[in-house]
Amino acid sequence: MSAGVVIVGGGQAGLSAAAELRKRGHEGPITMVCDEPAPPYQRPPLSKAYLSGELPADRLWLKPEAFYETARIDLKLATRAQAIDRSGRSLILSNGERLAYDHLILAPGGQAKRPPLPGVNLKGVHVLRTLAQADALSDALKGAKKIAILGAGYIGLEVAASARKRGLEVTVVEAADRPMARTASPLLGGFFGSVHRGYGVELMVSTPCLGVVPDTTGSRAAGLELPEGERIEADLVLLATGLTPDIALAEAAGLACEDGILVDHQARTEDEAIYAIGDVARFHSPRYGRSIRLESVQNAIEQGKAAAQAIMGMDVSYDPVPWFWSDQYALKLQIAGLVDGADQLVRRGDPEEGRFAIFHLKEGRVVACEAVDSGPEYMAAQRMIERGVTPDPERLRSLDVAMREFLA
Amino acid sequence: MVKITYIEHDGTEHAVEATGGLTVMENAIRNMVPGIDADCGGACACATCHVYVDPAWTAKTGERSSMEESMLDFATDVQETSRLSCQIKVSDELDGLVVRLPEQQG
Numbered sequence: 001m002s003a004g005v006v007i008v009g010g011g012q013a014g015l016s017a018a019a020e021l022r023k024r025g026h027e028g029p030i031t032m033v034c035d036e037p038a039p040p041y042q043r044p045p046l047s048k049a050y051l052s053g054e055l056p057a058d059r060l061w062l063k064p065e066a067f068y069e070t071a072r073i074d075l076k077l078a079t080r081a082q083a084i085d086r087s088g089r090s091l092i093l094s095n096g097e098r099l100a101y102d103h104l105i106l107a108p109g110g111q112a113k114r115p116p117l118p119g120v121n122l123k124g125v126h127v128l129r130t131l132a133q134a135d136a137l138s139d140a141l142k143g144a145k146k147i148a149i150l151g152a153g154y155i156g157l158e159v160a161a162s163a164r165k166r167g168l169e170v171t172v173v174e175a176a177d178r179p180m181a182r183t184a185s186p187l188l189g190g191f192f193g194s195v196h197r198g199y200g201v202e203l204m205v206s207t208p209c210l211g212v213v214p215d216t217t218g219s220r221a222a223g224l225e226l227p228e229g230e231r232i233e234a235d236l237v238l239l240a241t242g243l244t245p246d247i248a249l250a251e252a253a254g255l256a257c258e259d260g261i262l263v264d265h266q267a268r269t270e271d272e273a274i275y276a277i278g279d280v281a282r283f284h285s286p287r288y289g290r291s292i293r294l295e296s297v298q299n300a301i302e303q304g305k306a307a308a309q310a311i312m313g314m315d316v317s318y319d320p321v322p323w324f325w326s327d328q329y330a331l332k333l334q335i336a337g338l339v340d341g342a343d344q345l346v347r348r349g350d351p352e353e354g355r356f357a358i359f360h361l362k363e364g365r366v367v368a369c370e371a372v373d374s375g376p377e378y379m380a381a382q383r384m385i386e387r388g389v390t391p392d393p394e395r396l397r398s399l400d401v402a403m404r405e406f407l408a
Numbered sequence: 409m410v411k412i413t414y415i416e417h418d419g420t421e422h423a424v425e426a427t428g429g430l431t432v433m434e435n436a437i438r439n440m441v442p443g444i445d446a447d448c449g450g451a452c453a454c455a456t457c458h459v460y461v462d463p464a465w466t467a468k469t470g471e472r473s474s475m476e477e478s479m480l481d482f483a484t485d486v487q488e489t490s491r492l493s494c495q496i497k498v499s500d501e502l503d504g505l506v507v508r509l510p511e512q513q514g
Binding site for chain 1: 437438452476477481
């Protein structure tokens with residue numbers, strides 16, 4: 001009898017791989033080792049509709065309970081993987097149990113970063129990655145008047161918007177000179193900065209944070225400390241400074257890691273029985289000519305499918321056009337492609353009207369598009385990137401030219 | 409209870425007892441109807457929950473929103489009755505609803 005597939009991680013990537021294996025006719029056992037107590041759920045709403053109270057917990061589950069039974073997927077919840085025995089092809093759990101595998105898929109995601117600053121472990125200091133952390137943050141928001149958020153990336157800004165919806169005062173402190181500096185163009189970052197300010201968020205850019213300030217008891221956070229003795233007083237603090245991929249298990253097993261677990265176009269590590277997918281996996285993208293690691297739902301789903309298909313002996317070559325989205329206030333931001341390496345930016349539409357798109361061109365080809373409430377631009381851009389379309393920038397700028405025309 | 413029938417591209421029917429207040433997409437997921445992917449979880453960001461509403465029901469399922477309209481503009485195999493099922497909320501009014509699924513999502 002085959003030992004089957006063991007998956008480390010109960011997020012969207014792991015589930016996607018498991019579901020795809022069954023869909024493609026895998027007959028052997030499938031076991032998912034999930035360190036969280038909750039069955040696989042959607043993470044994106046945790047900073048958005050779930051946190052603002054518009055979406056109840058029972059609408060977060062990715063699959064109904066019956067799915068796991070029907071698909072014969074053994075979900076081991078609240079269970080940690082301890083070590084990989086590569087020569088023995090088995091995974092050792094923290095309770096000592098040993099799970100033999102034919103194929104091992106690593107999909108552990110990562111941990112919300114706690115920057116190395118004084119006070120980051122005080123009570124009242126939150127991070128947001130898991131459902132339990134979202135519940136803790138949501139509970140803390142209930143009694144609070146003011147939240148200080150460190151980091152103006154997606155999570156920081158989405159929580160800022162959700163907290164404003166719940167009536168809190170919000171201060172966001174960001175070291176870079178604009179929001180979303182790592183992932184978005186200056187124009188888009190600047191736009192979202194002014195949107196947040198318009199909704200009453202105090203947004204401080206180019207502002208390093210020196211640490212979390214304790215209250216008089218010394219055990220609880222009372223705000224953030226800034227240079228020159230300045231302080232942001234707050235009832236609670238959220239650290240939103242990114243994700244550290246969970247590479248410990250892979251590294252200890254001798255697999256090559258470099259800010260992520262290194263995999264090939266089939267999501268396979270250097271050990272042909274071991275795959276890595278989702279937020280933790282770093283791979284070479286021929287499309288972008290460099291190694292990338294994507295933290296997104298799309299990548300979790302698609303790379304999960306790619307690994308499953310490779311295990312089933314199918315010919316796969318994973319090189320996605322990445323896409324991301326963010327909901328802040330009533331605005332929908334959709335990004336296609338990766339925002340780097342462009343030599344020309346073309347704006348279509350007017351930020352003043354709250355509807356516009358920024359096309360990123362490299363040597364004439366569309367490589368990315370940031371779209372604010374601009375569905376046609378976003379959808380067309382996905383296809384333009386895929387096909388390497390070289391639009392005339394003047395026509396692209398003109399709202400009189402329908403997006404369809406660029407795909408004709 | 410509200411009854412919704414999902415018909416796969418190959419004709420396979422799935423009649424489900426749907427829960428009001430949730431979307432047509434969420435009811436498909438909860439009842440394991442194959443062919444509705446809903447990658448983005450209902451944020452109207454991916455166009456992978458595309459359905460064709462039976463013509464008898466289009467008046468009751470309402471109009472497409474502008475974001476939905478533009479997502480559908482570029483989806484595959486779009487017809488006049490196409491909707492994103494994450495944007496249709498189930499109510500008693502929709503008891504008996506029939507939707508058909510496209511050959512592929514995306």
